[in-house]
Amino acid sequence: MSRALPSRGIYTPPNRRRQGASTRSVPSQRGTDTNPPKRVTEETIDLLGSIRAASTSTATVSSPHENFVQRPKRQPDSPINISRPASRPVSPTGISQTRFMDFVDQGKISKSLLSKIPYEFCTEVQAQTIEPILSGSDVLARAKTGTGKTLAFLLPAIQRHLLEFNPKHGRPSILVLSPTRELAMQIEKEAQRVMGDSIWKSQVVVGGTNVNSEVLKLKGRCDLLVATPGRLLDHLQNYGLKFEHLRCLVLDEADRLLDQGFRRDLEKISKILSGESPATRQALLFSATISPDVQQIAQLYLSPKHAFISTVKESDDSTHEHVAQEFILLETEWHLPMLAKFMVDSTQKNPNTKVICFFTTARATALAAAALGKLKLPLPIYEIHSRKSQSQRTKATQQFTEASSGILMSSDVTARGIDIPGITTVIQVGMPMNPEQYIHRLGRTARAGKTGSGLLILAPWEQRFLAHKDLRTVPIKEANISGEAMTPSLMPWRDNLNKAMLSLDDKTRCTAYQAMLGYYSGNLKAMGLSQSSLTLIVNEYAKATLRWKLDVTGKEGLPPILRRTAGKMSLSTETKAQLNLVAQLPFTE
Numbered sequence: 374m375s376r377a378l379p380s381r382g383i384y385t386p387p388n389r390r391r392q393g394a395s396t397r398s399v400p401s402q403r404g405t406d407t408n409p410p411k412r413v414t415e416e417t418i419d420l421l422g423s424i425r426a427a428s429t430s431t432a433t434v435s436s437p438h439e440n441f442v443q444r445p446k447r448q449p450d451s452p453i454n455i456s457r458p459a460s461r462p463v464s465p466t467g468i469s470q471t472r473f474m475d476f477v478d479q480g481k482i483s484k485s486l487l488s489k490i491p492y493e494f495c496t497e498v499q500a501q502t503i504e505p506i507l508s509g510s511d512v513l514a515r516a517k518t519g520t521g522k523t524l525a526f527l528l529p530a531i532q533r534h535l536l537e538f539n540p541k542h543g544r545p546s547i548l549v550l551s552p553t554r555e556l557a558m559q560i561e562k563e564a565q566r567v568m569g570d571s572i573w574k575s576q577v578v579v580g581g582t583n584v585n586s587e588v589l590k591l592k593g594r595c596d597l598l599v600a601t602p603g604r605l606l607d608h609l610q611n612y613g614l615k616f617e618h619l620r621c622l623v624l625d626e627a628d629r630l631l632d633q634g635f636r637r638d639l640e641k642i643s644k645i646l647s648g649e650s651p652a653t654r655q656a657l658l659f660s661a662t663i664s665p666d667v668q669q670i671a672q673l674y675l676s677p678k679h680a681f682i683s684t685v686k687e688s689d690d691s692t693h694e695h696v697a698q699e700f701i702l703l704e705t706e707w708h709l710p711m712l713a714k715f716m717v718d719s720t721q722k723n724p725n726t727k728v729i730c731f732f733t734t735a736r737a738t739a740l741a742a743a744a745l746g747k748l749k750l751p752l753p754i755y756e757i758h759s760r761k762s763q764s765q766r767t768k769a770t771q772q773f774t775e776a777s778s779g780i781l782m783s784s785d786v787t788a789r790g791i792d793i794p795g796i797t798t799v800i801q802v803g804m805p806m807n808p809e810q811y812i813h814r815l816g817r818t819a820r821a822g823k824t825g826s827g828l829l830i831l832a833p834w835e836q837r838f839l840a841h842k843d844l845r846t847v848p849i850k851e852a853n854i855s856g857e858a859m860t861p862s863l864m865p866w867r868d869n870l871n872k873a874m875l876s877l878d879d880k881t882r883c884t885a886y887q888a889m890l891g892y893y894s895g896n897l898k899a900m901g902l903s904q905s906s907l908t909l910i911v912n913e914y915a916k917a918t919l920r921w922k923l924d925v926t927g928k929e930g931l932p933p934i935l936r937r938t939a940g941k942m943s944l945s946t947e948t949k950a951q952l953n954l955v956a957q958l959p960f961t962e
């Protein structure tokens with residue numbers, strides 16, 4: 374705990390704080406059992422209290438907007454840019470003055486569809502996108518998280534391509550792509566609700582489920598299909614799915630779908646679709662974050678005359694003003710103890726505490742759920758990540774959605790689009806992959822005008838993330854309590870967690886260690902770390918957090934890593950020498 378951490382209690386403008394935060398840090402000496410942190414203060418007792426206090430005080434400090442950096446202006450040849458109409462003021466919750474009924478009165482939306490909408494007023498993004506979509510324009514839309522983008526594309530697409538065009542064939546007229554299975558299922562559920570008991574039918578195809586039963590279902594009526602890219606490609610290439618009648622393609626979370634992870638699948642899908650469906654197909658791309666790079670790639674999917682609709686002002690950031698966002702710098706070994714304490718303290722204050730806690734990897738999520746699950750904590754723990762079967766994932770989502778309180782330990786599978794009611798806080802443990810991911814994860818709270826808070830827990834060696842240029846406009850401020858001041862109150866929790874760690878199986882701890890090395894070695898530049906300093910950090914994590922064979926010293930005391938796995942991480946020979954490389958693991962992965 375030797376690092377000097379920024380001072381508490383004094384408000385520092387975000388830009389200055391971040392300059393401080395950007396200072397490259399050297400991994401500090403971890404506190405050990407024999408070397409506990411020295412100071413105990415009263416403030417250590419209650420982090421959530423400090424978060425709340427900070428959230429109320431935000432209104433009294435100078436506007437964070439004064440630190441906003443101007444975004445580049447639109448290029449003269451870019452598409453039609455629809456800005457917020459000055460005559461229609463918008464409430465701070467993002468609800469516009471446009472009524473859904475206004476569209477019915479103008480004969481643009483049918484009464485039968487209106488009866489399925491449980492709201493009187495459109496959100497801002499709905500007010501601005503419904504009309505261009507109804508008129509057939511391609512649309513690229515950016516609006517903050519939780520502002521009703523799903524209905525903004527579903528409602529006009531269903532009106533135009535199903536109710537008005539009235540196709541008789543029963544094959545997909547609308548295709549919606551989503552980057553995650555959970556989001557795909559959620560969108561399809563919403564589509565089903567909007568279509569009600571009409572003749573129009575929706576279906577969903579996602580990975581991790583039985584493909585043959587999907588094939589069978591697709592033989593029935595399907596006017597609107599929601600899919601994840603990999604499974605859709607499987608249906609197109611191997612199971613004869615055809616899109617001869619496709620009239621509308623929607624990319625939800627478009628920037629994620631167009632980034633490296635999905636780009637190849639998307640290109641293949643697009644190639645197959647362009648050979649099959651009419652050239653006049655409408656394209657709708659929606660997301661809360663659309664960087665200039667993505668906007669560039671998006672042109673491939675959009676007509677040159679598409680409408681670019683952004684309800685986020687150029688000087689604004691992509692998060693909500695009413696979400697208090699804080700970060701705390703805390704050595705890794707204290708992260709889980711802090712979560713345990715957080716769960717106890719916050720439940721005492723609010724029995725309906727409902728938290729999503731994001732981790733860097735699926736293995737880190739599994740480890741946290743297993744270790745915290747060993748403690749007697751007042752909040753039920755749910756767990757979701759890619760190492761769970763799809764039926765376990767669906768069950769966890771459903772149970773957490775229905776629960777009035779609880780904590781969902783999650784990897785990024787629920788980072789985007791997932792709409793779970795009543796989330797009071799989003800906690801992010803460890804550096805998110807990029808600022809966009811931070812924004813989308815945070816967006817799981819404070820949806821549809823509700824309030825919420827966000828807490829980012831970083832190790833000191835991850836603090837460079839806070840200096841990322843794309844976070845410049847995001848008003849995340851340091852928690853009122855420093856990590857150093859907090860650690861004494863976490864000691865009892867760490868003792869309990871140490872015991873819990875020792876009772877976990879080798880596989881859970883070992884794979885968390887491997888995953889940590891894999892995740893951070895792919896992000897060295899972002900942290901300003903060398904491979905060998907990262908290896909020291911990860912090895913320290915094995916000892917201080919995972920309690921890996923503490924009685925054994927040296928290389929043999931480290932969790933084993935498959936030589937093959939280390940090979941994929943492009944580690945130097947020097948780095949590999951710091952690891953315990955093996956040809957075979959003592960358990961099956």
Ligand SMILES: Nc1ncnc2c1ncn2[C@@H]1O[C@H](COP(=O)(O)OP(=O)(O)OP(=O)(O)O)[C@@H](O)[C@H]1O
Pocket residue numbers: 468492494495496499516517518519520521522523524660661789790791792816817820821
């Ligand atoms: N007009 C409206 N008035 C009030 N609430 C609405 C309205 N339209 C949608 N909602 C509700 O707002 C919540 C968020 O909607 P939705 O999931 O579509 O947001 P989103 O913008 O797609 O979020 P994300 O960026 O996280 O994907 C949902 O619970 C939805 O039912």
